[in-house]
Amino acid sequence: MDGQQFLDRVRENERTALERLGSDKALLAATGADLDTDTVLGVLAATELFHADAFRRWSEETDDERVADAFRTAAETAGDHADRLDADLDAVPDDSGLETGVGGQDDDVTRAGAGLVGAALVLDRVLLQAVNFFVNEADERRADLIREVRTGANDRRDAGLALLDVVCASDGEWNRAATAAEDAIAAAYDDYVDRLEEMGIDPKPVC
Numbered sequence: 001m002d003g004q005q006f007l008d009r010v011r012e013n014e015r016t017a018l019e020r021l022g023s024d025k026a027l028l029a030a031t032g033a034d035l036d037t038d039t040v041l042g043v044l045a046a047t048e049l050f051h052a053d054a055f056r057r058w059s060e061e062t063d064d065e066r067v068a069d070a071f072r073t074a075a076e077t078a079g080d081h082a083d084r085l086d087a088d089l090d091a092v093p094d095d096s097g098l099e100t101g102v103g104g105q106d107d108d109v110t111r112a113g114a115g116l117v118g119a120a121l122v123l124d125r126v127l128l129q130a131v132n133f134f135v136n137e138a139d140e141r142r143a144d145l146i147r148e149v150r151t152g153a154n155d156r157r158d159a160g161l162a163l164l165d166v167v168c169a170s171d172g173e174w175n176r177a178a179t180a181a182e183d184a185i186a187a188a189y190d191d192y193v194d195r196l197e198e199m200g201i202d203p204k205p206v207c
Contacts, residue, residue, distance in 0.1 A: 001174035003161035010117065010181045017189035020203060022125030027133055029195040029203075030098055030126060037142065038089050040130055045085035045095030045147065051119065052079035054102050058111050066082060067108045070163045074156050076114060081149045097154035101184025108167050113177030116160025118184030120134060123153040 001009075011018065031039045052075045059071035100119035105111040127150040134143035168174045198201045 001167070001171055001178075003165050006164060006174060006178055006181075007117070007157075008159060010121065010185070011180050013178075013182050013202035014185040014189075015122075017185050018121060018125055021122055021185075021189060021192055022128055024129060024132075026126045026129040026192070028199070028201065029192045032195070033081075033199055035133070037134075037137070037139070039083050040133060041089050041142070043097060044087070044127070044130060044146070045082045045089070045097075047100065047123070048078045048083040048085065048149070050097050051100070051102060052082060052113070053073075056098065058115065062108050064108060064164055064167065067112070067163065070112070070159055074159065077078060077152050077156060081152055084145065085149070085176065090140060092136045094206060097121070099188050103192060105180055109164070109173050109177045110180035112160050112167060113180035114184040116163065117157050118181030119188075120160065121155045121181070122188040123186055124157070133170035193200060 027035060027040060030043050053076035055071045055078060057074060059068045069115060100122045100194050102115045102119050105114050127146055130146045131143050131150065134140070134146060136175070164177050165176070192205045
């Protein structure tokens with residue numbers, strides 16, 4: 001397996017989850033239907049702050065300097081996103097971040113798969129809806145900010161794929177990484193479903 005095959009497998013196996021995480025219900029679930037500027041930005045900022053802390057911790061726990069460098073860079077990117085999103089808030093909401101399946105992974109292979117690739121695929125879908133939200137609000141400045149955060153998340157995904165090319169020495173390790181990425185997406189989707197159902201909203205698309 002290589003990086004492209006890995007990405008194709010994860011996207012195919014989690015296609016339904018990723019499609020629904022990118023639906024117009026994504027922000028309803030993320031914000032508890034509190035669709036205002038500060039709540040949307042606050043949820044995204046909290047998410048990236050959580051990622052920055054996780055990636056920084058992982059960079060300190062690995063014995064492989066290549067892995068440490070990748071996670072340090074990811075931590076810096078996520079931290080910068082959190083700072084920029086926080087700086088654009090008019091008031092700081094008391095919100096937790098999105099569930100992206102990051103946490104519980106305990107080795108370099110699964111951390112790269114779940115944290116750098118799986119979580120980035122989740123973020124890509126939700127951030128698309130955040131861009132649409134601000135476009136609909138005629139707030140092009142904030143829409144551009146979210147576009148930049150989305151680009152950074154996709155860069156993190158690509159860095160994760162490059163890292164897996166380095167650390168996966170066998171098909172077994174590639175498979176473990178892919179399973180970790182799929183589990184991360186599944187965790188995000190399960191949380192999305194639970195949040196919508198608590199609000200009495202059907203998580204399935206209306207056909």
